[in-house]
Amino acid sequence: MIKLFKRRTRIAMQQVKKKKAPFTYKAYSKKPKHKWLKKRNAQERRFKRAGFIAILIAFLFLASLVWNVFSNGYSAFTEAQIRLPITFQADLVEERAYRKIVQNSLLEIFPNVKDRKEKRALFSLASRNAPHLLKELIETNPELIGNKEYIWIPTSSAVSIFYKQRLYEQAKRGGKITPSQTSWITELARSKNMQLKFNTAFFKNGDSREAEQAGVRASTIGSFLTILVCIAMAFPLGVATAVYLEEFAPKNWFTDFIEININNLAAVPAIIFGLLGLSIYLNMFGLPRSSSLVGGMILALLILPVIVIATRNALQAVPPSIRNAAAALGATPTQVVFHHTLIYALPGIMTGVILSISRAFGETAPLLMIGMVAFIADVPKTLTDPATTLPVQVYLWANNPELGFVEKTAAAIMILLIFMILINLLAIYIRRRFEIKW
Amino acid sequence: MIFTSINITNNSAYSGVPNRPCPMDINHFGVTKTFSQIPAVFKTAFFVPKNRINNIKPIHNFKPKENIMKKTLLSLTAIMALALPLQAEAGEHIQIVGSSTVYQFITVVAEEFGNSTNYKTPIVESTGTGGGFKLFCAGLGDSYPDISNASRTIKNSEEELCAKNGVKDITEIKIGFDGIVLANSKKAGRYELSKDQIFLALAKQVPVDGKLVDNPHQNWSDVDASLPNVRIEVYGPPTTSGTRDAFVELVMEPSCKDLPEFKAAYPDKNIRKKMCHLLREDGRYIEAGENDNLIVQKLQSNPRALGIFGFSFLDQSVDIVQGSIIAGKEPTFENISKGSYSISRSLYVYVKNAHVGKTSGLQEFITELVSNEAAGEYGYLSDKGLIPLPKNELKTMQDRASALQK
Numbered sequence: 001m002i003k004l005f006k007r008r009t010r011i012a013m014q015q016v017k018k019k020k021a022p023f024t025y026k027a028y029s030k031k032p033k034h035k036w037l038k039k040r041n042a043q044e045r046r047f048k049r050a051g052f053i054a055i056l057i058a059f060l061f062l063a064s065l066v067w068n069v070f071s072n073g074y075s076a077f078t079e080a081q082i083r084l085p086i087t088f089q090a091d092l093v094e095e096r097a098y099r100k101i102v103q104n105s106l107l108e109i110f111p112n113v114k115d116r117k118e119k120r121a122l123f124s125l126a127s128r129n130a131p132h133l134l135k136e137l138i139e140t141n142p143e144l145i146g147n148k149e150y151i152w153i154p155t156s157s158a159v160s161i162f163y164k165q166r167l168y169e170q171a172k173r174g175g176k177i178t179p180s181q182t183s184w185i186t187e188l189a190r191s192k193n194m195q196l197k198f199n200t201a202f203f204k205n206g207d208s209r210e211a212e213q214a215g216v217r218a219s220t221i222g223s224f225l226t227i228l229v230c231i232a233m234a235f236p237l238g239v240a241t242a243v244y245l246e247e248f249a250p251k252n253w254f255t256d257f258i259e260i261n262i263n264n265l266a267a268v269p270a271i272i273f274g275l276l277g278l279s280i281y282l283n284m285f286g287l288p289r290s291s292s293l294v295g296g297m298i299l300a301l302l303i304l305p306v307i308v309i310a311t312r313n314a315l316q317a318v319p320p321s322i323r324n325a326a327a328a329l330g331a332t333p334t335q336v337v338f339h340h341t342l343i344y345a346l347p348g349i350m351t352g353v354i355l356s357i358s359r360a361f362g363e364t365a366p367l368l369m370i371g372m373v374a375f376i377a378d379v380p381k382t383l384t385d386p387a388t389t390l391p392v393q394v395y396l397w398a399n400n401p402e403l404g405f406v407e408k409t410a411a412a413i414m415i416l417l418i419f420m421i422l423i424n425l426l427a428i429y430i431r432r433r434f435e436i437k438w
Numbered sequence: 439m440i441f442t443s444i445n446i447t448n449n450s451a452y453s454g455v456p457n458r459p460c461p462m463d464i465n466h467f468g469v470t471k472t473f474s475q476i477p478a479v480f481k482t483a484f485f486v487p488k489n490r491i492n493n494i495k496p497i498h499n500f501k502p503k504e505n506i507m508k509k510t511l512l513s514l515t516a517i518m519a520l521a522l523p524l525q526a527e528a529g530e531h532i533q534i535v536g537s538s539t540v541y542q543f544i545t546v547v548a549e550e551f552g553n554s555t556n557y558k559t560p561i562v563e564s565t566g567t568g569g570g571f572k573l574f575c576a577g578l579g580d581s582y583p584d585i586s587n588a589s590r591t592i593k594n595s596e597e598e599l600c601a602k603n604g605v606k607d608i609t610e611i612k613i614g615f616d617g618i619v620l621a622n623s624k625k626a627g628r629y630e631l632s633k634d635q636i637f638l639a640l641a642k643q644v645p646v647d648g649k650l651v652d653n654p655h656q657n658w659s660d661v662d663a664s665l666p667n668v669r670i671e672v673y674g675p676p677t678t679s680g681t682r683d684a685f686v687e688l689v690m691e692p693s694c695k696d697l698p699e700f701k702a703a704y705p706d707k708n709i710r711k712k713m714c715h716l717l718r719e720d721g722r723y724i725e726a727g728e729n730d731n732l733i734v735q736k737l738q739s740n741p742r743a744l745g746i747f748g749f750s751f752l753d754q755s756v757d758i759v760q761g762s763i764i765a766g767k768e769p770t771f772e773n774i775s776k777g778s779y780s781i782s783r784s785l786y787v788y789v790k791n792a793h794v795g796k797t798s799g800l801q802e803f804i805t806e807l808v809s810n811e812a813a814g815e816y817g818y819l820s821d822k823g824l825i826p827l828p829k830n831e832l833k834t835m836q837d838r839a840s841a842l843q844k
Binding site: 120124128129132208209210282286288289290371373374375376377378386398399400401402403 | 531533538541542545546548549552553554558559561562563564580581729730731750751753754755816818821822823
């Protein structure tokens, strides 16, 4: 018995050894037997190569975009500060002349500056918002009045960029930074009275016309308030519409008509929804202009058709056997939907909703019509407060003439991209974690 | 045979997902927790691919799972309900719309105002002068702007629109001047141009040998032999821009309207004016959008080209671009404020008198706007490139602002 088995295996092994090399594409492409075969193989290779090049080009575009944003924007996360001997003279604090205090301390370091024009150049070393920082400092620490303190003060953005990027060569050719300012900065840097610090203002502040004080806090909060309203409105409405159309509505010309309309709405340009919002929400309902409430409601209209389509697809993917089984056990149609169909469709619905929210997150066009594309410095606290969103902030900063806003724009784009990636990762996670394959 | 063909210990092989405890599989039977604890004999009998198990719900242990849905819906409606009672307080924010040129300056004042007073920071929208008046004149009340910025004076048609909607009392306040510059990259030489040369280079139609023809000039040297032999390429604002309006009015019109060829071709004054305002469309004048920064960037990458934009942008990019000398004068702060640089225009804000006292802080904001510290000769607006008014004119404007308080 064992002998027989051994012999059989030996024969089998021999057969395997004798077998010709299996058919491979490579073998044919090396030694073509026929002309037509050669042509076919060349065609295959060409197509492969074209596909590879297409991917390569797409990747290059992406890489250059990321590189461009990163190389412009990384410097925005640091800011230059100078250490000034600030004397809080009681009379000046009384008069709230904090600007004077800053100017006095600059003159204390560089007492030789006499010319009026030179003085202006000297005073512009410190941030124009420095007096407001001092004011806040005094309000929280009133015991400082009458004392002399060394305080790190942010510089103006032109000085900050000059210091960060070492633009001494450019300064020689004439630029924003004058030769005397260059010498002062060199002096301050040599005496260790100048430092680079992590730019907390960028995360703590709202919009500002001084680049060194401009931050993304107001626009990020505005974005989240807007998206909150958007979800609160679009999710229940969209899911309810889809459930009704898919599970309850009779199939007739009217529901077909609605279906076609929903599919068309998904392709309507965003600006149209802005006009719709302007005429309905603002002019008819009288809701407050520039508020995140109205912005969210408009974005909800924008993503509603997308949510309806995604939900319907998710519901269609649930096999009819589930519905039949539930019905067979005596569930009413509503029970079938809410106990079974909708539960199984939920992961698909959530994925669709999250992806459409990431679209809403990046929209600016519809917000233009309702006044959200505006200079709004205060951080919004309620839904009716004036607010901007992150992409709007990017757009506004890109329009500002000051050099300092170039890096701020890129940095804001980086923040926006990070949020986008997080939202998309969430969608991928939900799909992977909860998806049911039938 | 069956045992060997089905690999039970690795249940993930059937569901296609990583091996992890499934939240609702066997638990419903109330027997065991995971697959590996079930004796092998039972496994075959009970085994169904995991995703099927999800569907098995013993009736005695049935827990309706729509709770999740209910919770989500409930919390979302709660958020909605929370949002509704928050009505905006009347006239809390000053709303400003209008010219994108004035936006650069009035936002600085708005920020300063928000920082130094207890009033909220005004909201400034950059809609363009025309778009601003359209919103401004739409009516009185909280939902309409309090102030409109303009890089020109209000038109009759706009005043009529205002009056039709009940906006009758408007105060005009001039805040300063803005120069329009023709600039190019510092990598190339500085241009010296006259208005006539600019007209001949950029107009849609120019007179050649007593006849009006479509502009034939290809290079600057075709316009005038003294100019360099460089292709004409000018980036500038589109027709919707106030800067473009001012440019054609201040540069093209004076050189064009008295030319005998134009007079002969367009005897009607208004039509002639319109024809004079046309810029060439053969790719030599390139509309670069409302974003002046974009023009500066294009000049940096294309040293042969010239760009048309506001002085404040030149002022912020002096290390990249240089302003051409026009009619013998360089576009500098001093030349524009003296009035010797010829392409400059006034900037205005328009205030609704009826809103004064209703929108909190409106009169204080206007006072701040025309104060010596802001719009004065050494005010902070001049740091941003605004050319200040002469002293006596600023005094007039300050009087107008204080008159608003009554």
